[in-house]
Amino acid sequence: xxxxxxxxxxxxxxxxxxxxxxxxxxxxxxxxxxxxxxxxxxxxxxxxxxxxxxxxxxxxxxxxxxxxxxxxxxxxxxxxxxxxxxxxxxxxxxxxxxxxxxxxxxxxxxxxxxxxxxxxxxxxxxxxxxxxxxxxxxxxxxxxxxxxxxxxxxxxxxxxxxxxxxxxxxxxxxxxxxxxxxxxxxxxxxxxxxxxxxxxxxxxxxxxxxxxxxxxxxxxxxxxxxxxxxxxxxxxxxxxxxxxxxxxxxxxxxxxxxxxxxxxxx
Amino acid sequence: xxxxxxxxxxxxxxxxxxxxxxxxxxxxxxxxxxxxxxxxxxxxxxxxxxxxxxxxxxxxxxxxxxxxxxxxxxxxxxxxxxxxxxxxxxxxxxxxxxxxxxxxxxxxxxxxxxxxxxxxxxxxxxxxxxxxxxxxxxxxxxxxxxxxx
Numbered sequence: 038x039x040x041x042x043x044x045x046x047x048x049x050x051x052x053x054x055x056x057x058x059x060x061x062x063x064x065x066x067x068x069x070x071x072x073x074x075x076x077x078x079x080x081x082x083x084x085x086x087x088x089x090x091x092x093x094x095x096x097x098x099x100x101x102x103x104x105x106x107x108x109x110x111x112x113x114x115x116x117x118x119x120x121x122x123x124x125x126x127x128x129x130x131x132x133x134x135x136x137x138x139x140x141x142x143x144x145x146x147x148x149x150x151x152x153x154x155x156x157x158x159x160x161x162x163x164x165x166x167x168x169x170x171x172x173x174x175x176x177x178x179x180x181x182x183x184x185x186x187x188x189x190x191x192x193x194x195x196x197x198x199x200x201x202x203x204x205x206x207x208x209x210x211x212x213x214x215x216x217x218x219x220x221x222x223x224x225x226x227x228x229x230x231x232x233x234x235x236x237x238x239x240x241x242x243x244x245x246x247x248x249x250x251x252x253x254x255x256x257x258x259x260x261x262x263x264x265x266x267x268x269x270x271x272x273x274x275x276x277x278x279x280x281x282x283x284x285x286x287x288x289x290x291x292x293x294x295x296x297x298x299x300x301x302x303x
Numbered sequence: 304x305x306x307x308x309x310x311x312x313x314x315x316x317x318x319x320x321x322x323x324x325x326x327x328x329x330x331x332x333x334x335x336x337x338x339x340x341x342x343x344x345x346x347x348x349x350x351x352x353x354x355x356x357x358x359x360x361x362x363x364x365x366x367x368x369x370x371x372x373x374x375x376x377x378x379x380x381x382x383x384x385x386x387x388x389x390x391x392x393x394x395x396x397x398x399x400x401x402x403x404x405x406x407x408x409x410x411x412x413x414x415x416x417x418x419x420x421x422x423x424x425x426x427x428x429x430x431x432x433x434x435x436x437x438x439x440x441x442x443x444x445x446x447x448x449x450x451x452x
Contacts (some may be wrong), residue, residue, distance in 0.1 A: 038339055045317035045363055075359045076340040088317070090364065116353070140429020141410060143341060145353040146360065224428040
């Protein structure tokens, strides 16, 4: 189908963007890569009055090394993350996750910020952000605020972003080891279930995607001292919702399969 | 914007997708419209050198960009080897997916000198063909990439 009618603005400064968002309130939607928003418009699931295209804003792009970790601008695309030597070196979890996102033509447009701000429960970056204990940098009219990824994802497609705010960047601390694994029926399809695993200062963190309304940190499995124990206690951490093809029990089984694969690589 | 090397200037509604603009305003009907929500890949075109979904990009977002379509790549001879291989290997039946498939395949050819069948399959995983079963398509792309024939 075709998208409904809407107005379109491409502000050149953050101040202009905040003004537009304030003036149009609920009627405005932020457009970045558009790889989730435009399908939802095409299917008439959403009908905003105004799209505020933020791709002309300075300061939201670029990958930058920090004293500890990496800052990635919200407008950086999946393809840029996939190819970046800095990401490979300082945040290999993201470099491993990016090729799982859809297909090359979509990765050329879709952005890190778009994926984090949409908070699709089956998306890769939200789980990576929680696993790496990333900090999200949020720009608003009154200035910048910073939120830990664990507190940012609040529910199904629901985040800590307030009306009028724009996600500007994410900062990823380094991990000693990282592994990303995911199961999908066909490469690039939505994950049935996926796992972002990290190890920093001998502490493991296993965060699942497609296992609930938000990325889910498997608290018990992350503390386990052996693979056997981790597999066992994962049942306490996860109660994955069934989808059209997979029961909850199947998803839990597949989560254990991924846990074993990740454990053996960390 | 520049389309297939020629400058184009139009006033268009904000809601118009890039692929609709190319087809309806410019008559470039080689880029096909299948699913219109980014799943099938029939509308694949190139914007500033990168392949994109023509149905997931608004035409206004391509303002000032360099857009290349199957017509441009075909006329310039850039796709000659792939087109020949698709023909020889019978890598199409109804042909609906072929323009998108060629655009995606050429993207891989430009990125890599050699490729495994697995890599080829992954690269075209976003392009649906409902006739061929893909084997002949992968054969044709492999023939061009790896010179196997």
